[in-house]
Amino acid sequence: DIQMTQSPASLSASLEEIVTITCQASQNIGNWLAWYQQKPGKSPQLLIYGTTSLADGVPSRFSGSRSGTQYSLKISRLQVEDIGIYYCQQASSTPWTFGGGTKLELK
Amino acid sequence: EVQLVESGGGLVQPGRSLKLSCAASGFTFSNYGMAWVCQAPTKGLEWVASISTGGGNTYYRDSVKGRFTISRDNAKNTLYLQMDSLRSEDTATYYCARHIGVNWFAYWGQGTLVTVSS
Numbered sequence: 685d686i687q688m689t690q691s692p693a694s695l696s697a698s699l700e701e702i703v704t705i706t707c708q709a710s711q712n713i714g715n716w717l718a719w720y721q722q723k724p725g726k727s728p729q730l731l732i733y734g735t736t737s738l739a740d741g742v743p744s745r746f747s748g749s750r751s752g753t754q755y756s757l758k759i760s761r762l763q764v765e766d767i768g769i770y771y772c773q774q775a776s777s778t779p780w781t782f783g784g785g786t787k788l789e790l791k
Numbered sequence: 792e793v794q795l796v797e798s799g800g801g802l803v804q805p806g807r808s809l810k811l812s813c814a815a816s817g818f819t820f821s822n823y824g825m826a827w828v829c830q831a832p833t834k835g836l837e838w839v840a841s842i843s844t845g846g847g848n849t850y851y852r853d854s855v856k857g858r859f860t861i862s863r864d865n866a867k868n869t870l871y872l873q874m875d876s877l878r879s880e881d882t883a884t885y886y887c888a889r890h891i892g893v894n895w896f897a898y899w900g901q902g903t904l905v906t907v908s909s
Contacts, residue, residue, distance in 0.1 A: 718895050
């Protein structure tokens with residue numbers, strides 16, 4: 685199975701700050717990488733798929749990038765509604781696997 | 792508006808069975824692959840199973856192969872997960888999800904909690 689390692693596990697940031705979360709794949713997955721946001725008590729929501737494509741309705745302050753097998757999610761100006769847990773997911777081969785999550789809190 | 796509503800969760804003893812349902816609306820159900828994804832209490836996400844548009848192709852994670860069966864009824868716009876030989880480690884909230892492409896989980900239901908305990 686492909687392992688997805690997210691870092692950091694938790695992050696505290698201030699409003700309007702730039703936030704970056706990373707995800708390391710255990711092998712080459714190309715651009716088969718998605719990011720999800722899960723707000724407290726809610727279901728996950730797709731943010732980005734195909735490494736860089738924004739899902740419908742997702743604010744443009746979210747962006748995704750890749751360097752080799754390391755993937756990054758960037759929030760350009762943190763807002764209150766961005767608080768939650770973020771997960772990466774590889775879609776290169778089954779079983780589709782998720783990272784362990786990054787809990788984003790307000791400082 | 793896409794809506795996915797799961798039902799059928801509850802408390803069940805180890806070794807017993809449970810069948811989850813997911814009622815879909817707001818889109819043409821037969822045009823999309825569907826999936827189940829679970830989340831153990833305070834844990835991360837884990838893909839369980841997926842099914843193609845017509846139901847002819849199914850995919851499972853190893854830990855549920857031979858115990859769980861994903862199916863769909865396109866006439867009823869409903870997705871199912873038959874869970875047999877349940878184990879304590881199957882305890883989780885089970886989400887129904889609609890794929891985009893084959894591999895992304897674009898829309899999620901609110902989840903239904905399955906607790907396996909004696």
